[in-house]
Amino acid sequence: MGRPLIAEIDLDALRHNYCLARELAPHSQALAVLKADAYGHGALACARALDDLAPAFAVACIEEAQALRDGGIDKPIVLLEGIFHGDELPRVESLGLWMAVHSEWQVDALLDYRPRHPIPVWVKVDSGMHRLGFSPERLPEIWQRLAGAPGYACDLHLMSHFATADALETRYFRRQLALLNELATRLDAPTCLANSPATLAWPQAHGAWNRPGVMLYGSDPLEGANDASRALRPVMTLHSEIIAVQELDAGEPVGYGGRWIAPRPSRIGVVAAGYGDGYDRHAVDGTPVLVDGRRTVLAGKVSMDMLTVDITDLPEAAIGSRVTLWGRDPGGEVLSVDEVARHCDTISYTLLTGILPRVPRRYHGSMS
Template structure:
């Protein structure tokens, strides 16, 4: 069998969730959209089912997959519903939904429902993707309350630059949100992973009933480019690994792989690893991107191809055919690989495919 695989540590996932609760002092929806950022939504939900306050997904298809797997409790649709007809499924499966547009409010007002809905009403405080304009929030809130079809409303927004620890934009967004919501009696949800980890000073006295939405931090990756104290407590959940399947001796001056992106400056011992961009490893990772080979630091050399990549074994004489190579995990953080490849750990995880996932700590 091809040795490429992703090891998923579910106990690390639980510990990261507990850290989100500890740091925020609030109820937490575990964000498991996009197949739990490539970690497997059903297995991650099952691992957290005993302690998570609820889950958040992107859309109803992701929610129904969880319900079919027997996951009970709150599941929030972060993108809301896309057609009015989905309200029947939302009601039937007791889902929570975000409302972010005027047409969604109108659809709820017109809907025939047997039970009231649990809604999260989103205000655009500065992200400028979706959400009611701040000036529209009060009217939308009152219309939903007057419709007789709503059990509760959580007021929410989303930070655009909370991962930039020296940026004033988060404070500005918070002020915009508070101004828009002044006088409305409802719980709120503002904090994503970077806000939970990096902006505790904005939420020194959280209101009872507040919700947070940890996403990337659940999977043990930092959302920040620089070191950050709370993020250092995260435990990587995924270890992407494979093995060396071939060894080559390359003389000085000889090119390696597609495009001759690496030319040996000295006699170089090359290990070929069964891992490529078809597995989700970033094609644009350059020479020098860190790897871990049989417990020792190593480096990628040459261009990543579809099914294979190459590493430098010149200074690792004990490594060879069958040696274990960690592409990211506890020894090579996904954020390090992402930085070398000019991307973010979110994309690394979500791009994972073809590689079997093996779970521990269930």
């Protein structure tokens, strides 16, 4: 049977979360964002599961798009960072990709290239994130250059990215949105603005397209959950088993550096999972886990291949007991990856994308 650590991927939950994104914005189309191997869930399997629902997908780069095409996915795919060099344009055209444009050199490369078939272009404006995109002052000229060029004029979209759509404080978000609305009106441009938090919480930002990302995988990106985000279902359940049990006297340490000291006579379960699998080494003592569906906590530093949990108050826990590190336990108890991430001083994106290839993914549920 082998090592018991497995990442279970619930494709029915994935489809539920995509349908929720669509229901929240009934007048928008929803890109399903599959970058970073679908946030660690397996891009091809997730694309196949959503193929009958999603009109288009989105990835970060042409290599990710190629993998989907090689796997038989023929829906439109948006390159969210566009091209990285002009010599990628023939592949963009041959693969039938759509592309973001955020820099002058990309515009020049596009205008120098003569596509046989139109390449839909998503022009990115920097509305306040200050990563990629044209300034609002420069954007109208760029738009007009592309609108006047054969091969690009018929399918231009305006896109941007919100810096604080997840936050409880809304002033900066509203400033970005007002700027984008003014630009879209001036250019008569269809928009793609809403990321996961804006899809969940800001209907004012819903455009011709939205691009739900981490919400598809069941993580709540909002600082304060709302009814919509509470309806998300976890897609990945990371689980393993106890492989050894240690009986300790009070005052005995556990793990590297002896960070955790037994405050009483204690039982410690040793679990087959560690940072060599992608479980975050920064997890502190007290990070929650489920053992046979009951909550307990991490006790001691995470090692490369193992971690240790306090099972003193779980007398039935033993070698072979199931340990859910995040996700849904068979008994129905859910341990949110977002809660685990907070104990690691990080975000769910890091945990989900950090699960390494030696952890097998096991898929179940609907597949197209």
